Amino acid sequence: MSDFEFLPSATIGQYIPTGSILHRIDPRAKLIGFGILMLAITFSVSKVGVGIGLVSVILGILISRVPLKFALKGLIPPLPFMIIIAVLQFFFYPNPGTSIIFRLGPVILSLAGILSGILIILRFFTLILAISLMSFVTSTSELIQGLQKLLSPLNRIGIHTMDLVMVFQVTLRFIPFLAQSAERIAKAQASRGAEWGGKSKGLLSRVRQIVPLIIPLFTTSLRRSETMALAMDARAYGFNANRTSMFEYTFTWRDAFFLLILTAVGAAVIFI
Numbered sequence: 001m002s003d004f005e006f007l008p009s010a011t012i013g014q015y016i017p018t019g020s021i022l023h024r025i026d027p028r029a030k031l032i033g034f035g036i037l038m039l040a041i042t043f044s045v046s047k048v049g050v051g052i053g054l055v056s057v058i059l060g061i062l063i064s065r066v067p068l069k070f071a072l073k074g075l076i077p078p079l080p081f082m083i084i085i086a087v088l089q090f091f092f093y094p095n096p097g098t099s100i101i102f103r104l105g106p107v108i109l110s111l112a113g114i115l116s117g118i119l120i121i122l123r124f125f126t127l128i129l130a131i132s133l134m135s136f137v138t139s140t141s142e143l144i145q146g147l148q149k150l151l152s153p154l155n156r157i158g159i160h161t162m163d164l165v166m167v168f169q170v171t172l173r174f175i176p177f178l179a180q181s182a183e184r185i186a187k188a189q190a191s192r193g194a195e196w197g198g199k200s201k202g203l204l205s206r207v208r209q210i211v212p213l214i215i216p217l218f219t220t221s222l223r224r225s226e227t228m229a230l231a232m233d234a235r236a237y238g239f240n241a242n243r244t245s246m247f248e249y250t251f252t253w254r255d256a257f258f259l260l261i262l263t264a265v266g267a268a269v270i271f272i
Contacts, residue, residue: 014132014176015139018065022137022258027146029255033262034134040266041126047119049269054126056265057133066136074132075125082124086117144169145249170228178221185216 017023022030041053061071090113138146144165151161 014135016064016066016136017139020064020137021254022060022064024254025137025258026249026251026255027138027142028149028249028251029259030134030138031143031146031150033259034130036266037262037269038127038130040269041123041130044123044269046269046272047115047122049272050119050122050126052265052272053269054122054129057126057129060133061129061136064133064137066133071129071132071136074128078124078128082121086121089117089120090114140169142249149249174221177224178217181217181220181224182213185213185220 037053037056041050044050044053058068061068090109147165147168148162151159151165154161
């Protein structure tokens, strides 16, 4: 059945309510803190700094009480693309320096290129884990309200922030839905005689399995999008610009301490 399981690999966008201390942090503090950390990981040029970011994210996953094995499964889908990017970096690094290992025309394999490719993989994997951790500990309603509170000053200059927040939220939460839809389509195709779970596990066989999923998956996604739009319209979404919520969050010392820790980690990632 592992050939039909797509949802466990789509960790981004899944909320896992374990009741940890990270789940009880104010969503505004989580959004700002994780934003600082991800920006620091993105712009860091140090392997040690990115390594500090990776260790911090793994520690956060352990504190959130989310199974680490489940979180690491989210690294499997982008792994082939990351390997391709790293290999290109190996052989086409723009500044190879003096430690050239192999040269064939414009193709140069150097120690600097290898280290740069490893840094790219490490950076992308750390960012994926950080985004996954943020979705693990932040529910849909928390994310919407947190973003709405942070972007509320933009309403004064005519920017409808609630629509922007909803677009972001729907995009993030559609990832698990796509995985569930792919599972159902694959099982339906297999029950009608499609070749799934064969002995051949090569790249071409995987591609031949995925291609028949594309059109049904797009059709299902468009149908789900239309249903969501009709449901939002039926509930008068957008009629009132100042939307209220059932729960109001207050910024406490615990949220400030959490934000201070992530700011310190972000500074370490950048400057170390």
